[in-house]
Amino acid sequence: MMDNKISIEAAGKTFGDGVSNIVALQDVSLTIAGNEFVTFVGASGCGKSTLLRCIGGLETLSSGDIKVDGRSVNGPGVDRAMVFQHYSLYPWLTVMDNIKFSRLLQINREDITSADVEAASGRADALLDLMGLTHVSDAYPNQLSGGMQQRVAIARALLPRPQILLMDEPFGALDAQTREVMHDLILHVSKLEKTTIVFVTHDVEEAIYLGQRVVVMAPRPGRVDSIYPVKLPAQRDQDMKLAPEFMQQKREILARIRETAGMRTDRDLLERMTRQAETEQQNDMQ
Amino acid sequence: MSSKQQPNLPLHRQILAGWRSIWVVRGHLSRRAYLLFALAGMLLPLAAWWWLSGSGLMDKVFMPGPMDVLSRVYTWFKSDNLLHDMWISTYRVVAGFALSAVLAIPLGLMIGSYRPVQALLEPLTDFIRYMPAVAFIPLVMLWVGIDESSKIAIIFIGTFFQMVLMVAEDVRRVPITQIEAAQTMGATRSEIVSLVIVPSAKPALLDTLRITMGWAWTYLVVAELVAANSGLGYSILKAQRFMQTDKIFAGIILIGLIGLTIDQLFRWLHRKSFPWLYKK
Numbered sequence: 001m002m003d004n005k006i007s008i009e010a011a012g013k014t015f016g017d018g019v020s021n022i023v024a025l026q027d028v029s030l031t032i033a034g035n036e037f038v039t040f041v042g043a044s045g046c047g048k049s050t051l052l053r054c055i056g057g058l059e060t061l062s063s064g065d066i067k068v069d070g071r072s073v074n075g076p077g078v079d080r081a082m083v084f085q086h087y088s089l090y091p092w093l094t095v096m097d098n099i100k101f102s103r104l105l106q107i108n109r110e111d112i113t114s115a116d117v118e119a120a121s122g123r124a125d126a127l128l129d130l131m132g133l134t135h136v137s138d139a140y141p142n143q144l145s146g147g148m149q150q151r152v153a154i155a156r157a158l159l160p161r162p163q164i165l166l167m168d169e170p171f172g173a174l175d176a177q178t179r180e181v182m183h184d185l186i187l188h189v190s191k192l193e194k195t196t197i198v199f200v201t202h203d204v205e206e207a208i209y210l211g212q213r214v215v216v217m218a219p220r221p222g223r224v225d226s227i228y229p230v231k232l233p234a235q236r237d238q239d240m241k242l243a244p245e246f247m248q249q250k251r252e253i254l255a256r257i258r259e260t261a262g263m264r265t266d267r268d269l270l271e272r273m274t275r276q277a278e279t280e281q282q283n284d285m286q
Numbered sequence: 287m288s289s290k291q292q293p294n295l296p297l298h299r300q301i302l303a304g305w306r307s308i309w310v311v312r313g314h315l316s317r318r319a320y321l322l323f324a325l326a327g328m329l330l331p332l333a334a335w336w337w338l339s340g341s342g343l344m345d346k347v348f349m350p351g352p353m354d355v356l357s358r359v360y361t362w363f364k365s366d367n368l369l370h371d372m373w374i375s376t377y378r379v380v381a382g383f384a385l386s387a388v389l390a391i392p393l394g395l396m397i398g399s400y401r402p403v404q405a406l407l408e409p410l411t412d413f414i415r416y417m418p419a420v421a422f423i424p425l426v427m428l429w430v431g432i433d434e435s436s437k438i439a440i441i442f443i444g445t446f447f448q449m450v451l452m453v454a455e456d457v458r459r460v461p462i463t464q465i466e467a468a469q470t471m472g473a474t475r476s477e478i479v480s481l482v483i484v485p486s487a488k489p490a491l492l493d494t495l496r497i498t499m500g501w502a503w504t505y506l507v508v509a510e511l512v513a514a515n516s517g518l519g520y521s522i523l524k525a526q527r528f529m530q531t532d533k534i535f536a537g538i539i540l541i542g543l544i545g546l547t548i549d550q551l552f553r554w555l556h557r558k559s560f561p562w563l564y565k566k
Binding site for chain 1 (some may be wrong): 434461463464466467468469470471472474477481482486487488560562563565566
Protein backbone atom coordinates (compact mmCIF):
# COMPACT_ATOMS: atom_id res chain seq x y z
CA MET A 1 0.00 0.00 0.00
CA MET A 2 2.93 2.27 0.66
CA ASP A 3 4.09 1.85 -2.90
CA ASN A 4 3.14 4.18 -5.70
CA LYS A 5 1.71 7.05 -3.73
CA ILE A 6 2.10 9.19 -6.84
CA SER A 7 2.35 7.69 -10.30
CA ILE A 8 3.14 9.91 -13.24
CA GLU A 9 2.24 8.20 -16.50
CA ALA A 10 3.55 9.61 -19.80
CA ALA A 11 2.79 13.14 -18.62
CA GLY A 12 3.02 15.87 -21.25
CA LYS A 13 2.44 19.61 -20.98
CA THR A 14 2.56 22.13 -23.80
CA PHE A 15 2.23 25.86 -23.23
CA GLY A 16 1.22 28.08 -26.11
CA ASP A 17 -1.46 29.00 -28.56
CA GLY A 18 -0.71 26.45 -31.28
CA VAL A 19 1.44 28.89 -33.23
CA SER A 20 4.42 29.15 -30.92
CA ASN A 21 4.47 26.27 -28.48
CA ILE A 22 6.77 25.38 -25.65
CA VAL A 23 6.92 21.75 -24.65
CA ALA A 24 7.35 22.02 -20.89
CA LEU A 25 6.99 18.29 -20.25
CA GLN A 26 7.32 15.39 -22.63
CA ASP A 27 6.54 11.80 -21.79
CA VAL A 28 7.43 11.99 -18.11
CA SER A 29 6.90 8.71 -16.26
CA LEU A 30 7.85 8.17 -12.64
CA THR A 31 6.47 6.69 -9.46
CA ILE A 32 6.94 8.06 -5.98
CA ALA A 33 6.41 5.86 -2.93
CA GLY A 34 4.57 6.78 0.25
CA ASN A 35 6.74 8.70 2.76
CA GLU A 36 9.45 9.03 0.15
CA PHE A 37 11.46 12.25 -0.13
CA VAL A 38 12.17 12.89 -3.82
CA THR A 39 14.04 15.96 -5.03
CA PHE A 40 13.99 17.35 -8.57
CA VAL A 41 16.88 19.32 -10.08
CA GLY A 42 17.64 20.50 -13.60
CA ALA A 43 18.65 23.45 -15.72
CA SER A 44 16.11 26.24 -16.03
CA GLY A 45 13.29 25.39 -18.42
CA CYS A 46 13.46 21.67 -17.66
CA GLY A 47 9.86 21.62 -16.43
CA LYS A 48 10.54 20.64 -12.82
CA SER A 49 8.26 23.33 -11.42
CA THR A 50 5.61 22.61 -14.05
CA LEU A 51 5.61 18.95 -13.07
CA LEU A 52 5.20 19.89 -9.41
CA ARG A 53 2.33 22.24 -10.25
CA CYS A 54 0.67 19.47 -12.28
CA ILE A 55 0.87 17.11 -9.29
CA GLY A 56 -0.60 19.90 -7.17
CA GLY A 57 -3.40 20.36 -9.68
CA LEU A 58 -2.56 24.01 -10.36
CA GLU A 59 -1.81 23.13 -14.00
CA THR A 60 -3.54 20.52 -16.13
CA LEU A 61 -1.61 18.09 -18.27
CA SER A 62 -1.87 18.22 -22.06
CA SER A 63 -1.43 14.46 -22.26
CA GLY A 64 -0.83 11.49 -19.98
CA ASP A 65 -1.96 11.16 -16.39
CA ILE A 66 -0.91 11.76 -12.81
CA LYS A 67 -2.48 9.51 -10.20
CA VAL A 68 -2.41 9.96 -6.46
CA ASP A 69 -3.46 6.82 -4.58
CA GLY A 70 -4.70 5.46 -7.88
CA ARG A 71 -7.01 8.40 -8.61
CA SER A 72 -6.29 10.86 -11.39
CA VAL A 73 -5.43 14.38 -10.28
CA ASN A 74 -8.19 16.76 -11.23
CA GLY A 75 -7.43 20.14 -9.69
CA PRO A 76 -5.98 20.97 -6.29
CA GLY A 77 -6.91 18.87 -3.28
CA VAL A 78 -6.34 18.88 0.46
CA ASP A 79 -4.32 15.67 0.25
CA ARG A 80 -1.59 17.63 -1.58
CA ALA A 81 -0.30 20.71 0.23
CA MET A 82 2.05 23.11 -1.47
CA VAL A 83 4.82 25.40 -0.23
CA PHE A 84 5.91 28.18 -2.59
CA GLN A 85 9.16 30.11 -2.80
CA HIS A 86 7.64 33.31 -1.42
CA TYR A 87 4.71 35.75 -1.24
CA SER A 88 2.24 33.03 -0.33
CA LEU A 89 1.54 34.08 3.28
CA TYR A 90 -1.37 36.35 4.08
CA PRO A 91 0.17 39.58 5.40
CA TRP A 92 -3.07 40.72 7.05
CA LEU A 93 -3.20 37.65 9.31
CA THR A 94 -0.98 36.93 12.29
CA VAL A 95 1.33 33.92 12.22
CA MET A 96 -1.22 31.85 14.16
CA ASP A 97 -4.10 32.87 11.89
CA ASN A 98 -2.04 32.12 8.80
CA ILE A 99 -1.35 28.63 10.11
CA LYS A 100 -5.03 28.12 10.91
CA PHE A 101 -6.21 29.58 7.57
CA SER A 102 -7.37 26.22 6.15
CA ARG A 103 -9.78 25.88 9.06
CA LEU A 104 -11.79 28.83 7.72
CA LEU A 105 -12.58 26.88 4.56
CA GLN A 106 -15.90 25.15 4.02
CA ILE A 107 -14.19 21.88 3.14
CA ASN A 108 -12.86 21.61 6.70
CA ARG A 109 -16.00 22.85 8.41
CA GLU A 110 -18.46 20.16 7.31
CA ASP A 111 -19.60 17.65 9.94
CA ILE A 112 -17.12 18.73 12.52
CA THR A 113 -17.49 18.18 16.23
CA SER A 114 -16.17 20.30 19.05
CA ALA A 115 -13.63 17.55 19.72
CA ASP A 116 -12.32 18.06 16.18
CA VAL A 117 -11.96 21.78 16.77
CA GLU A 118 -10.03 21.14 19.96
CA ALA A 119 -7.80 18.63 18.23
CA ALA A 120 -7.13 21.10 15.43
CA SER A 121 -6.24 23.80 17.95
CA GLY A 122 -3.85 21.42 19.62
CA ARG A 123 -2.34 20.65 16.24
CA ALA A 124 -1.81 24.33 15.43
CA ASP A 125 -0.01 24.78 18.76
CA ALA A 126 2.06 21.67 18.16
CA LEU A 127 3.09 22.86 14.69
CA LEU A 128 3.92 26.30 16.06
CA ASP A 129 6.15 24.58 18.59
CA LEU A 130 7.68 22.20 16.04
CA MET A 131 8.57 25.11 13.76
CA GLY A 132 9.95 27.22 16.62
CA LEU A 133 7.35 29.92 16.08
CA THR A 134 5.64 30.03 19.48
CA HIS A 135 7.22 33.36 20.45
CA VAL A 136 6.03 35.05 17.23
CA SER A 137 2.53 33.58 17.03
CA ASP A 138 0.93 37.06 17.25
CA ALA A 139 3.36 38.76 14.86
CA TYR A 140 2.53 39.61 11.25
CA PRO A 141 4.48 37.95 8.43
CA ASN A 142 6.25 41.14 7.34
CA GLN A 143 7.76 41.41 10.82
CA LEU A 144 9.53 38.07 10.31
CA SER A 145 12.71 37.11 8.49
CA GLY A 146 12.49 35.11 5.26
CA GLY A 147 13.37 31.89 7.06
CA MET A 148 10.70 32.40 9.69
CA GLN A 149 8.16 33.20 6.98
CA GLN A 150 8.88 29.89 5.27
CA ARG A 151 8.44 28.08 8.60
CA VAL A 152 4.97 29.62 8.80
CA ALA A 153 4.22 28.54 5.23
CA ILE A 154 5.28 24.97 6.02
CA ALA A 155 3.25 24.86 9.24
CA ARG A 156 0.21 26.20 7.38
CA ALA A 157 0.60 23.53 4.70
CA LEU A 158 0.95 20.77 7.31
CA LEU A 159 -2.05 21.74 9.47
CA PRO A 160 -4.69 19.66 7.62
CA ARG A 161 -2.35 16.61 7.70
CA PRO A 162 -1.74 16.37 3.95
CA GLN A 163 -0.32 13.07 2.72
CA ILE A 164 1.85 14.83 0.18
CA LEU A 165 3.88 18.01 0.55
CA LEU A 166 4.88 19.70 -2.71
CA MET A 167 7.69 22.20 -2.30
CA ASP A 168 8.65 24.59 -5.09
CA GLU A 169 12.14 25.96 -4.33
CA PRO A 170 10.96 26.79 -0.81
CA PHE A 171 14.40 27.80 0.46
CA GLY A 172 15.63 29.44 -2.75
CA ALA A 173 15.44 32.96 -1.32
CA LEU A 174 17.10 32.16 2.01
CA ASP A 175 20.71 32.67 3.02
CA ALA A 176 22.98 29.63 3.36
CA GLN A 177 22.91 29.35 7.16
CA THR A 178 19.13 29.65 7.40
CA ARG A 179 18.79 27.12 4.63
CA GLU A 180 20.82 24.51 6.55
CA VAL A 181 18.58 24.93 9.58
CA MET A 182 15.51 24.55 7.35
CA HIS A 183 16.93 21.39 5.79
CA ASP A 184 17.19 19.62 9.12
CA LEU A 185 13.75 20.91 10.07
CA ILE A 186 12.07 19.58 6.95
CA LEU A 187 13.82 16.19 7.30
CA HIS A 188 12.49 16.06 10.84
CA VAL A 189 8.99 16.90 9.59
CA SER A 190 9.20 14.19 6.95
CA LYS A 191 10.02 11.60 9.58
CA LEU A 192 7.53 12.84 12.15
CA GLU A 193 4.55 13.42 9.89
CA LYS A 194 5.22 10.55 7.47
CA THR A 195 4.52 12.94 4.64
CA THR A 196 5.54 12.14 1.08
CA ILE A 197 7.65 15.08 -0.03
CA VAL A 198 8.30 16.19 -3.60
CA PHE A 199 10.89 18.95 -3.55
CA VAL A 200 11.99 21.09 -6.49
CA THR A 201 15.28 23.00 -6.24
CA HIS A 202 18.12 24.38 -8.32
CA ASP A 203 20.63 23.58 -5.59
CA VAL A 204 22.21 20.14 -6.16
CA GLU A 205 23.71 19.98 -2.66
CA GLU A 206 20.27 20.60 -1.17
CA ALA A 207 18.76 17.96 -3.47
CA ILE A 208 21.23 15.29 -2.33
CA TYR A 209 21.12 16.20 1.34
CA LEU A 210 17.33 16.03 1.50
CA GLY A 211 16.36 13.43 -1.07
CA GLN A 212 16.24 9.66 -1.03
CA ARG A 213 16.31 9.96 -4.81
CA VAL A 214 17.42 12.90 -6.94
CA VAL A 215 15.61 13.21 -10.25
CA VAL A 216 17.57 15.15 -12.89
CA MET A 217 15.38 16.74 -15.55
CA ALA A 218 16.55 18.03 -18.93
CA PRO A 219 15.22 21.02 -20.86
CA ARG A 220 13.80 21.54 -24.37
CA PRO A 221 11.64 19.49 -24.18
CA GLY A 222 11.30 19.06 -20.40
CA ARG A 223 11.84 15.43 -19.50
CA VAL A 224 13.32 13.10 -16.90
CA ASP A 225 16.97 12.56 -17.76
CA SER A 226 18.24 10.37 -14.97
CA ILE A 227 17.50 9.31 -11.42
CA TYR A 228 20.17 9.08 -8.71
CA PRO A 229 19.45 7.09 -5.54
CA VAL A 230 21.25 8.98 -2.77
CA LYS A 231 23.97 6.93 -1.09
CA LEU A 232 23.71 8.46 2.35
CA PRO A 233 22.39 6.94 5.60
CA ALA A 234 18.71 7.63 6.27
CA GLN A 235 19.58 9.84 9.23
CA ARG A 236 21.31 12.84 7.66
CA ASP A 237 23.58 15.32 9.35
CA GLN A 238 25.41 18.37 8.06
CA ASP A 239 28.88 16.72 8.26
CA MET A 240 27.87 14.27 5.53
CA LYS A 241 28.17 17.11 3.03
CA LEU A 242 31.94 16.81 3.48
CA ALA A 243 32.02 13.05 2.86
CA PRO A 244 33.75 11.92 -0.38
CA GLU A 245 30.63 9.99 -1.54
CA PHE A 246 28.54 13.13 -1.17
CA MET A 247 31.02 15.25 -3.13
CA GLN A 248 31.36 12.55 -5.78
CA GLN A 249 27.59 12.38 -6.28
CA LYS A 250 27.33 16.16 -6.34
CA ARG A 251 30.02 16.35 -9.05
CA GLU A 252 28.27 13.64 -11.07
CA ILE A 253 24.87 15.30 -10.93
CA LEU A 254 26.25 18.78 -11.67
CA ALA A 255 28.10 17.42 -14.70
CA ARG A 256 24.95 15.68 -15.88
CA ILE A 257 22.88 18.86 -15.55
CA ARG A 258 25.47 20.83 -17.48
CA GLU A 259 25.45 18.22 -20.24
CA THR A 260 21.67 18.14 -20.53
CA ALA A 261 21.60 21.91 -20.81
CA GLY A 262 24.23 21.81 -23.57
CA MET A 263 26.26 24.22 -21.48
CA ARG A 264 29.95 24.69 -22.00
CA THR A 265 32.11 24.51 -18.93
CA ASP A 266 34.02 27.58 -17.83
CA ARG A 267 37.22 25.96 -19.08
CA ASP A 268 35.78 25.47 -22.59
CA LEU A 269 34.74 29.08 -22.69
CA LEU A 270 38.09 30.33 -21.43
CA GLU A 271 39.98 28.33 -24.03
CA ARG A 272 37.76 29.55 -26.82
CA MET A 273 38.16 33.17 -25.78
CA THR A 274 41.93 32.81 -25.51
CA ARG A 275 42.12 31.32 -29.00
CA GLN A 276 39.95 34.12 -30.33
CA ALA A 277 42.14 36.77 -28.73
CA GLU A 278 45.25 35.16 -30.20
CA THR A 279 43.87 35.14 -33.73
CA GLU A 280 42.85 38.76 -33.39
CA GLN A 281 46.32 39.66 -32.21
CA GLN A 282 47.84 37.91 -35.21
CA ASN A 283 45.48 39.70 -37.55
CA ASP A 284 46.48 43.03 -36.03
CA MET A 285 50.15 42.31 -36.57
CA GLN A 286 49.71 41.49 -40.22
CA MET B 287 26.86 59.24 7.61
CA SER B 288 30.10 60.98 6.80
CA SER B 289 29.40 63.74 9.30
CA LYS B 290 28.97 61.12 12.05
CA GLN B 291 32.26 59.46 11.25
CA GLN B 292 34.12 62.77 11.40
CA PRO B 293 32.67 64.69 14.33
CA ASN B 294 35.52 67.18 14.33
CA LEU B 295 34.56 68.74 11.02
CA PRO B 296 33.85 72.48 11.11
CA LEU B 297 30.18 73.37 11.33
CA HIS B 298 29.76 74.55 7.75
CA ARG B 299 31.21 71.26 6.49
CA GLN B 300 28.79 69.30 8.68
CA ILE B 301 25.85 71.26 7.31
CA LEU B 302 27.09 70.66 3.79
CA ALA B 303 27.38 66.91 4.44
CA GLY B 304 23.88 66.83 5.93
CA TRP B 305 22.52 68.75 2.94
CA ARG B 306 24.15 66.27 0.56
CA SER B 307 22.89 63.24 2.47
CA ILE B 308 19.22 64.22 2.10
CA TRP B 309 19.57 64.44 -1.68
CA VAL B 310 20.51 60.77 -2.10
CA VAL B 311 18.10 59.17 -4.57
CA ARG B 312 15.30 57.58 -2.49
CA GLY B 313 17.30 58.59 0.54
CA HIS B 314 16.17 59.15 4.09
CA LEU B 315 14.66 62.29 5.54
CA SER B 316 14.11 62.71 9.28
CA ARG B 317 10.59 63.51 10.45
CA ARG B 318 11.61 67.00 11.52
CA ALA B 319 13.23 67.77 8.19
CA TYR B 320 10.16 66.38 6.41
CA LEU B 321 7.85 68.71 8.34
CA LEU B 322 10.18 71.61 7.65
CA PHE B 323 10.08 70.99 3.91
CA ALA B 324 6.30 70.44 3.94
CA LEU B 325 5.81 73.71 5.82
CA ALA B 326 8.07 75.53 3.38
CA GLY B 327 6.10 74.05 0.46
CA MET B 328 2.89 75.50 1.90
CA LEU B 329 4.21 78.82 3.22
CA LEU B 330 6.44 79.90 0.32
CA PRO B 331 3.58 80.16 -2.20
CA LEU B 332 1.53 81.94 0.46
CA ALA B 333 4.34 84.42 1.04
CA ALA B 334 4.80 84.91 -2.70
CA TRP B 335 1.07 85.54 -3.07
CA TRP B 336 1.10 87.99 -0.15
CA TRP B 337 4.03 89.90 -1.59
CA LEU B 338 2.67 89.94 -5.14
CA SER B 339 -0.77 91.21 -4.10
CA GLY B 340 0.71 93.85 -1.79
CA SER B 341 3.38 95.07 -4.20
CA GLY B 342 1.00 97.03 -6.35
CA LEU B 343 2.28 95.25 -9.45
CA MET B 344 -1.11 93.69 -10.00
CA ASP B 345 -4.60 95.09 -9.78
CA LYS B 346 -6.60 93.97 -6.70
CA VAL B 347 -9.32 92.75 -9.05
CA PHE B 348 -6.94 90.27 -10.63
CA MET B 349 -4.99 89.35 -7.55
CA PRO B 350 -6.70 89.92 -4.18
CA GLY B 351 -4.43 89.55 -1.16
CA PRO B 352 -4.68 86.84 1.50
CA MET B 353 -6.30 89.30 3.93
CA ASP B 354 -8.96 90.27 1.35
CA VAL B 355 -9.76 86.61 0.84
CA LEU B 356 -9.87 86.00 4.58
CA SER B 357 -12.25 88.87 5.16
CA ARG B 358 -14.38 87.62 2.25
CA VAL B 359 -14.58 84.21 3.94
CA TYR B 360 -15.70 86.01 7.11
CA THR B 361 -18.52 87.99 5.43
CA TRP B 362 -19.51 84.86 3.49
CA PHE B 363 -19.77 83.05 6.79
CA LYS B 364 -21.61 85.94 8.51
CA SER B 365 -24.18 86.90 5.89
CA ASP B 366 -24.02 84.50 2.96
CA ASN B 367 -24.51 81.08 4.56
CA LEU B 368 -21.01 79.72 3.93
CA LEU B 369 -21.63 76.67 6.11
CA HIS B 370 -24.63 75.66 4.02
CA ASP B 371 -22.58 76.02 0.81
CA MET B 372 -19.83 73.88 2.29
CA TRP B 373 -22.30 71.30 3.56
CA ILE B 374 -24.30 70.98 0.33
CA SER B 375 -21.15 70.68 -1.81
CA THR B 376 -19.63 68.08 0.50
CA TYR B 377 -22.93 66.20 0.46
CA ARG B 378 -23.05 66.18 -3.36
CA VAL B 379 -19.46 65.04 -3.71
CA VAL B 380 -19.69 62.37 -1.02
CA ALA B 381 -23.05 61.09 -2.34
CA GLY B 382 -21.80 60.86 -5.94
CA PHE B 383 -18.58 59.30 -4.74
CA ALA B 384 -20.34 56.79 -2.46
CA LEU B 385 -22.75 55.73 -5.18
CA SER B 386 -19.85 55.24 -7.52
CA ALA B 387 -17.89 53.23 -4.91
CA VAL B 388 -20.86 51.00 -4.09
CA LEU B 389 -21.10 49.99 -7.74
CA ALA B 390 -17.44 50.18 -8.78
CA ILE B 391 -16.03 47.95 -6.03
CA PRO B 392 -18.07 44.80 -6.76
CA LEU B 393 -17.80 45.39 -10.50
CA GLY B 394 -14.04 45.95 -10.35
CA LEU B 395 -13.72 42.86 -8.17
CA MET B 396 -15.49 40.83 -10.85
CA ILE B 397 -13.41 42.33 -13.68
CA GLY B 398 -10.19 41.69 -11.78
CA SER B 399 -11.10 38.14 -10.77
CA TYR B 400 -12.82 36.63 -13.81
CA ARG B 401 -11.41 36.95 -17.31
CA PRO B 402 -14.77 36.76 -19.16
CA VAL B 403 -16.11 39.68 -17.11
CA GLN B 404 -12.93 41.57 -17.89
CA ALA B 405 -13.32 40.93 -21.62
CA LEU B 406 -16.98 41.92 -21.45
CA LEU B 407 -16.66 45.16 -19.50
CA GLU B 408 -13.14 46.56 -19.55
CA PRO B 409 -12.97 47.75 -23.19
CA LEU B 410 -16.40 49.35 -22.76
CA THR B 411 -15.31 51.11 -19.57
CA ASP B 412 -12.11 52.28 -21.24
CA PHE B 413 -14.24 53.75 -24.01
CA ILE B 414 -16.66 55.56 -21.74
CA ARG B 415 -14.07 57.00 -19.35
CA TYR B 416 -12.66 59.17 -22.12
CA MET B 417 -15.98 60.92 -22.56
CA PRO B 418 -16.05 64.34 -20.89
CA ALA B 419 -18.38 64.47 -17.90
CA VAL B 420 -19.37 68.06 -18.80
CA ALA B 421 -20.81 66.88 -22.09
CA PHE B 422 -23.25 64.70 -20.22
CA ILE B 423 -24.91 67.70 -18.53
CA PRO B 424 -27.74 68.13 -21.08
CA LEU B 425 -28.44 64.40 -21.03
CA VAL B 426 -28.36 64.25 -17.25
CA MET B 427 -30.84 67.16 -17.11
CA LEU B 428 -33.12 65.31 -19.51
CA TRP B 429 -32.90 61.97 -17.78
CA VAL B 430 -32.47 62.82 -14.10
CA GLY B 431 -34.00 66.30 -13.91
CA ILE B 432 -32.50 69.38 -12.28
CA ASP B 433 -32.74 68.56 -8.58
CA GLU B 434 -30.00 67.25 -6.28
CA SER B 435 -29.77 63.92 -8.09
CA SER B 436 -28.52 65.62 -11.26
CA LYS B 437 -25.46 67.04 -9.44
CA ILE B 438 -24.79 63.68 -7.84
CA ALA B 439 -25.15 62.05 -11.26
CA ILE B 440 -22.47 64.30 -12.81
CA ILE B 441 -20.03 63.49 -10.00
CA PHE B 442 -20.88 59.83 -10.41
CA ILE B 443 -20.16 59.95 -14.17
CA GLY B 444 -16.85 61.69 -13.56
CA THR B 445 -15.70 59.20 -10.93
CA PHE B 446 -17.26 55.81 -11.59
CA PHE B 447 -15.53 54.66 -14.77
CA GLN B 448 -12.05 55.56 -13.56
CA MET B 449 -12.79 53.91 -10.24
CA VAL B 450 -13.90 50.61 -11.80
CA LEU B 451 -10.67 50.28 -13.70
CA MET B 452 -8.54 51.17 -10.70
CA VAL B 453 -10.37 48.67 -8.48
CA ALA B 454 -9.92 45.98 -11.15
CA GLU B 455 -6.20 46.78 -11.26
CA ASP B 456 -5.92 46.58 -7.44
CA VAL B 457 -7.57 43.17 -7.56
CA ARG B 458 -5.26 41.95 -10.30
CA ARG B 459 -2.25 42.97 -8.21
CA VAL B 460 -3.06 40.37 -5.54
CA PRO B 461 -0.07 37.99 -5.74
CA ILE B 462 -1.01 34.81 -7.58
CA THR B 463 0.80 32.68 -4.99
CA GLN B 464 -1.61 33.92 -2.30
CA ILE B 465 -4.46 32.66 -4.45
CA GLU B 466 -2.77 29.39 -5.37
CA ALA B 467 -1.90 28.69 -1.74
CA ALA B 468 -5.62 28.93 -0.91
CA GLN B 469 -6.47 26.67 -3.86
CA THR B 470 -4.10 23.98 -2.62
CA MET B 471 -5.75 24.20 0.81
CA GLY B 472 -9.09 23.42 -0.82
CA ALA B 473 -10.66 26.89 -1.04
CA THR B 474 -13.66 27.26 -3.33
CA ARG B 475 -13.90 30.11 -5.86
CA SER B 476 -16.06 32.25 -3.62
CA GLU B 477 -13.75 31.59 -0.67
CA ILE B 478 -10.78 32.71 -2.72
CA VAL B 479 -12.57 35.97 -3.46
CA SER B 480 -13.84 36.60 0.08
CA LEU B 481 -10.94 35.21 2.13
CA VAL B 482 -7.95 36.06 -0.07
CA ILE B 483 -8.60 38.60 -2.83
CA VAL B 484 -10.74 41.05 -0.83
CA PRO B 485 -8.58 41.21 2.31
CA SER B 486 -5.40 41.23 0.24
CA ALA B 487 -6.57 44.08 -2.01
CA LYS B 488 -8.21 46.13 0.78
CA PRO B 489 -5.32 48.52 1.50
CA ALA B 490 -4.91 49.27 -2.20
CA LEU B 491 -8.68 49.70 -2.51
CA LEU B 492 -8.75 52.27 0.27
CA ASP B 493 -5.95 54.16 -1.49
CA THR B 494 -7.97 54.02 -4.72
CA LEU B 495 -10.95 55.47 -2.86
CA ARG B 496 -8.77 58.23 -1.44
CA ILE B 497 -7.45 59.17 -4.87
CA THR B 498 -10.82 59.01 -6.62
CA MET B 499 -12.32 61.14 -3.85
CA GLY B 500 -9.96 63.87 -5.02
CA TRP B 501 -11.23 63.45 -8.58
CA ALA B 502 -14.83 63.62 -7.38
CA TRP B 503 -14.10 67.06 -5.90
CA THR B 504 -12.69 68.29 -9.19
CA TYR B 505 -16.10 67.63 -10.77
CA LEU B 506 -17.90 69.79 -8.21
CA VAL B 507 -17.88 73.03 -10.23
CA VAL B 508 -19.07 71.12 -13.29
CA ALA B 509 -21.86 69.49 -11.28
CA GLU B 510 -22.99 72.82 -9.85
CA LEU B 511 -23.33 74.24 -13.37
CA VAL B 512 -26.61 72.32 -13.43
CA ALA B 513 -29.36 74.55 -12.07
CA ALA B 514 -27.77 74.94 -8.66
CA ASN B 515 -28.46 77.82 -6.30
CA SER B 516 -26.03 76.91 -3.54
CA GLY B 517 -22.69 75.23 -3.02
CA LEU B 518 -19.04 76.19 -3.25
CA GLY B 519 -18.82 75.48 -6.97
CA TYR B 520 -21.96 77.48 -7.64
CA SER B 521 -20.60 80.37 -5.54
CA ILE B 522 -17.40 80.38 -7.58
CA LEU B 523 -19.42 80.51 -10.80
CA LYS B 524 -21.62 83.31 -9.46
CA ALA B 525 -18.61 85.30 -8.22
CA GLN B 526 -17.23 85.11 -11.75
CA ARG B 527 -20.22 87.05 -13.01
CA PHE B 528 -19.62 89.87 -10.50
CA MET B 529 -15.83 89.84 -10.84
CA GLN B 530 -15.51 88.95 -7.14
CA THR B 531 -12.04 87.45 -7.49
CA ASP B 532 -11.60 87.34 -3.72
CA LYS B 533 -14.64 85.05 -3.48
CA ILE B 534 -13.29 82.85 -6.28
CA PHE B 535 -10.04 82.55 -4.36
CA ALA B 536 -11.95 81.82 -1.17
CA GLY B 537 -14.06 79.11 -2.84
CA ILE B 538 -11.08 77.40 -4.41
CA ILE B 539 -9.08 77.44 -1.19
CA LEU B 540 -12.02 76.13 0.83
CA ILE B 541 -12.46 73.22 -1.59
CA GLY B 542 -8.75 72.51 -1.22
CA LEU B 543 -8.98 72.56 2.56
CA ILE B 544 -12.01 70.25 2.69
CA GLY B 545 -10.25 67.92 0.26
CA LEU B 546 -7.09 67.94 2.37
CA THR B 547 -9.12 67.10 5.48
CA ILE B 548 -10.88 64.19 3.79
CA ASP B 549 -7.56 62.96 2.42
CA GLN B 550 -6.06 62.97 5.90
CA LEU B 551 -9.13 61.12 7.18
CA PHE B 552 -8.54 58.40 4.58
CA ARG B 553 -4.87 58.17 5.56
CA TRP B 554 -5.81 57.89 9.22
CA LEU B 555 -8.36 55.17 8.37
CA HIS B 556 -5.65 53.34 6.42
CA ARG B 557 -3.34 53.31 9.43
CA LYS B 558 -6.16 52.20 11.75
CA SER B 559 -7.51 49.49 9.44
CA PHE B 560 -4.28 47.88 8.34
CA PRO B 561 -1.95 47.87 11.34
CA TRP B 562 0.02 45.01 9.80
CA LEU B 563 1.22 47.33 7.04
CA TYR B 564 2.73 49.77 9.51
CA LYS B 565 4.36 47.32 11.93
CA LYS B 566 7.95 46.60 11.16
